[in-house]
Amino acid sequence: MKKKIEDILEFDKVKQMLSQHIVTKSGLEHVNDLKASHSYDEIEEYLMETEDGMTVLRLRGGIPMPILENIKPHMKRIEIGAMLNGLELAQVGRVLTTVLEIQHFFDDLKDADIELHRLYDWSEKMIALPELSKEIRHAIDEDGTVTDDASPELKQIRQSIRRSEQAVREQLDGILRGKNSNYLSDTIVTMRNDRYVIPVKSEYRSHFGGVVHDQSASGQTVFVEPRQVVELNNRLRQHQISERKEIERILAELSNELEPYRHDILQNAYVLGKLDFINSKALFGKQLKAVVPRLSDEKDVHLKQARHPLIDEDVVVPNDIVIGKDYQAVVITGPNTGGKTITLKTLGLLQLMGQSGLPIPVGEESSIGIFSNIYADIGDEQSIEQNLSTFSSHMTNIVSILDNLDSDSLVLFDELGAGTDPQEGAALAISILDKVGEIGAYVMATTHYPELKVYGYNRPNTINASMEFDVDTLSPTYHLLIGIPGRSNAFEISKRLGLSPDIIEQSKQIIDGESQDLNDMISDLENQRKMTETEYLEMRHYADEAENLYHDLKEAYERFFTEREKEMNKAKREANEVISKAQEESEKMIKDIRQMQLRTGNNQSVKEHELIEVKSGLENLKHDETHLKKNKVLKKEKEKKSFKAGDDVLVEAFGQRGTLIEKVGNKEWQVQLGILKMNVSEDGMTRIAPEKEPRMRVSTVKSDGGGSRQSVSTQLDLRGKRYEDALAEVDQYIDAALLAGYPQVTIVHGRGTGALKQGVQEYLKNNRRVKKYNFAPSNQGGDGATIVTF
Structure with missing residues (x-):
């Protein structure tokens, strides 16, 4: 398809909507390269992929694709022997990890016997590199930081760095707490030029000896590295240099290990981008409430309830658009601003989208054709540069279209x-349509000319259509009426606006008799259509009533049998209870008789087998209740439970306990699951007994008279520590600070x-105990420290 038609139909805006759902840079490339195809096999393949994506979205919430960066430049640098930095290696590692996760995801789909057309093939094109992925993940964090475990040497160096930092801080803390603290501007330790320093009042800059590294903007404070920590800072600096060299060695080693797998990694990135693109098409379809159309190799275009994708769903009027099967030409007439142009654009844009493999906003069972090219002459394309009139501009465009047209267009x-004399314009329009028909192309045209209404009746494979106009409200309804040409509403509108009936009648006599007959014919067609619609709606109403009655009767029928089974079950239970009680009493009696026989030695009075027969007879009096459990109607009804707000329920899909908040549908409730609120069907949950209030175990802490404050510092330093270790230490420190009674810490x-x-x-x-937190003032570390108020 030519770029010009994409611009006219605003296909780029559709691609922008699609790109909003993309999460990988490779997937974005697929969107940017998206174009309409005219190959049946290609389009069918694209649409099957889209259908697969929508199936996975419906059943599993979509393909779990993370955000992935473009790693093509990384692989290019690997090819020339360059070293990747930590962040670049982390991005490559993320691609390798995602491959394993996506393969596992599709294996689960296979195990669940979910049928897909194309996605399984794409998942098999990925090449898993688990060992390489594990090695990168072991050495590099998500943010590109090289971990302590990347090598034993690095771990040892970082331990030395932490010990050196601790030694420096202990020395400086001694100064801060000592008798020399009066010479300081503030009792904090900070960094300048990667060395630990303390803020000293400018007049005492020489008191501590050492090196002055910086001063404040006002000049009243200088940042001094005291002489007693110079050697410690030098040792720390040496460790830091060793750390940097070891990190460079590790990055170079990992970069070299990627080189043999460079093509495999690029293949994986491409496939992940393709899967992301397919997933975005499914999300795009869900956003537009779109469907995957059927593909017709006979150019049978039947768009049911078609909507323009760029117009708000609440505003756009859906229309059935048909062309190709029974007629090659559709001539649409109707008033200005009636929706004719939008109908043309909707047909063209949806056809472009379908041939690009995208879902389109139409009803189920809609079909699209396959056209080698789509041409359009829409809107005012007057060219000021060429000094052409509107008519000339349109005609220039039409000449170009006719020169390139073929039977598949x-x-x-x-x-x-x-834009010209009506008589000449109508004649030209008829001739142009005849030329398009001679070539065998498919055409949809809008016009004001009444001559074109007759054209739709006289030409084979041609049909009239119009945009409906409501004379009562004097406004268009934007409904497309296939088979009915538009008629002039000037007389009706003028009459409703108060024009004299005499003038209107005189106008009717002046108008050409043939035109009047045509308008009368159109009016009759419209009346017949409205009558048919009214009869259809009436029959639809009766059909809905019959369906509701059927459902009510079916429900009552099932309820009757359920209640009958319940009553029978209840009666049998009660009978069995009576029989059980009688059986116990008879057992006692038989036991007494047997004891009497044994005592008297008279075995002729009552035989043992007679006693057994009597006992068996009593057992047979019981009713069997087990068959009730197999009753499908009863089982189905037992699963139906009455719910009310506040009930505790078990949501079976998640295996989670929840609480009913309110009923939001016929059989749907809003359920509180922890911190989440979800809408759940009654069929998917079961009432359960309320959870007992847990007994609170109260522990007491013996006060030490405030001595605990001395063991907890008002400042926690996390620098140089790993992310997880640091957060764990923060958690412990906050608890300790709260127990110590501090109002504020750093x-x-x-x-x-x-x-x-x-x-x-x-x-x-x-943390609920934290009232507020802010970065420290600039003289206390700025955004390198956070002050916490409890």
Whole structure:
């Protein structure tokens, strides 16, 4: 398809809507390359992929695709022997991990016997590299940080760094708490030029010796590295240099290990992008309430309740658009702003989308054709540069279309022949349509000319259509009426607006008799259509009533048998209870008789087999209740339970306990599941007994008279620590600070990549005991530290 038709029909806006659901950079490339095909096999393949995506979305919520970056440049650098940094390696590792996860996902679909046309084939094209994936994941964090476990040497170096940092901080903490603290601007330890320093009042800059690394903006504070920590900072710096060299060695080693698998990794990235693209088509279809159309190799276009995808669903009027099977040409007439142009654009755009493999907003069982090209002359394309009039501009475009037209093309003409003398314009329009018909192309055209209404009757494979106009409200309804040409509503509108009947009658006498007959014929057709619609709606009403009556009768029938089974079951239970009681008494009597026989030695009075027969007879009096459990109607009815707000229920799909909030549908309730609220059908949950209130175990902590504060610092330093270890330490520290009774503490997390800072603040946000938290003032570390108020 030519780019011009995509611009006219605004296909790029559809691609923008589609790209909103893309999560991988490779998938975005598939969207940007999206074009309509004219190969039956290709289009069928694309549509089957879309159908697969919508099936997976419906049954599993979609393909679980994470955000993936474009790794093509990374593989290009690997090809020339360059080293990847930590973040680039993490992105490659994420692709490899995703391959394993997606393969496992499709294996689960296979185990569940879910039938798919194409997605299983795509999943098998991915090449799993579990060992390489594991190695990268072991050495590189998600944010690109090299982990301590990447090598024994790195782990040892980082332990040395932590010990050196601790030694430096202990020395500086001694200064902060010592008698020299009066010389300081603030009692904090900070960093300048990657070395630990303390803020000293400018007039005492030489008191501590050492090196001055920086000063405040006001000049009243200098940041001094005291002489007693210079050597410790030097040792720390040496460890940091060793760390950097070891990290570079690890990154180079991992980069070299990727080289043999470069093509496999690129293949995986491409397939993941393809799966992301298919998933986005499914999400796009769900957004538009679209379906996958049937594909007709005979150009049978039948779009049921078609909607323009770029118009709000609440505003757009759905229409049935038909062309190709019974007629090659459709001529649409009707008033301005009646929806003719939108109908043309809807046909063209939906056909473009379908031939691109996208779902389209139409009803089920809709079909699209396959056209080699779609041409359109829509809107005012007046060219100022060429100094052409509107008519000339349109005619230039039409000439170009006719020169390139073939029998496999679809043509859309808007206001064909407009912009010139009506008589000449109508004649040109008829001739152009005849030429298109001679070529064998398919055409839909809009026009104002009454001559074109007669054309639809006289030409084979041609049909009239119109946009409905409501004379009562003097406004268009935007409904497309196939088979009925538009008629002039000037007389009716003028009459409703108060024009004299004499003038209207005189106008009717002046108008050409043939035109008047045509309008009368159109009016009769419209009346017949409305009568048919009224009869249909009436029959539909009766059919709905009959269906409701059938369901009510079926429900009452099932309820009758259920109640009957319940009553029979109840009666049998009561009878069995009476029999059981009588059996117990008879057993006692038989036992007494047997004892009497044994005592008297007279075995002739009552025989043993007679006693057994009597006992068996009593057993046979019991009714068998087990068959009731097999009764399908009863079993079905037992599963139906009455619910009310506040009931505790078990949501069977998740195996979770929840509480009913309110009824939101016929058999649907809103259920509170932990912190989530979900709508659940009554068939998917079971009432359960309320959960007993747990007995609160209260433990007491013996007060130490405030001494605990001395063992807990008002500041926690997390720098240099791993993310998970740091957050665990924050959790312990907050508890200790609360027990110590501190109103406020400081957490120093540094700037770094920002991951640790974000993690700390996310923890504080979710801690109920934290009243507020803010970054420290600039002279106390700025956004490298967070002050927490309880």
